[in-house]
Amino acid sequence: MNFDDIFNATNTSGISPEKLAFLKAMASKQTGNNMQDMMAALMSVSNTAQKQGVTFNESERDAMLEILLKNLPPNESAKARTMVQMMKQMQKKK
Numbered sequence: 001m002n003f004d005d006i007f008n009a010t011n012t013s014g015i016s017p018e019k020l021a022f023l024k025a026m027a028s029k030q031t032g033n034n035m036q037d038m039m040a041a042l043m044s045v046s047n048t049a050q051k052q053g054v055t056f057n058e059s060e061r062d063a064m065l066e067i068l069l070k071n072l073p074p075n076e077s078a079k080a081r082t083m084v085q086m087m088k089q090m091q092k093k094k
Contacts, residue, residue, distance in 0.1 A: 022049050035080045038068045
């Protein structure tokens with residue numbers, strides 16, 4: 001998969017070059033085609049970003065998820081989207 005195509009197709013305007021570098025690193029770490037691999041890539045880059053003091057707002061996190069979801073087969077993408085929606089609903093209830 002050409003990650004530059006994904007980034008060009010995804011709305012990344014307004015995201016700093018530093019944060020885009022983290023997004024590209026995250027996308028390149030996604031080695032498998034299932035939700036577990038996607039979550040592992042997301043956690044790895046998230047931990048690295050946190051250690052370096054880089055934070056992401058909600059729209060940036062959504063962009064990260066979209067990039068990862070585009071790299072999954074349709075059935076795995078659907079599972080991941082369902083899980084993300086459930087997590088967002090749980091956060092709203094807090």
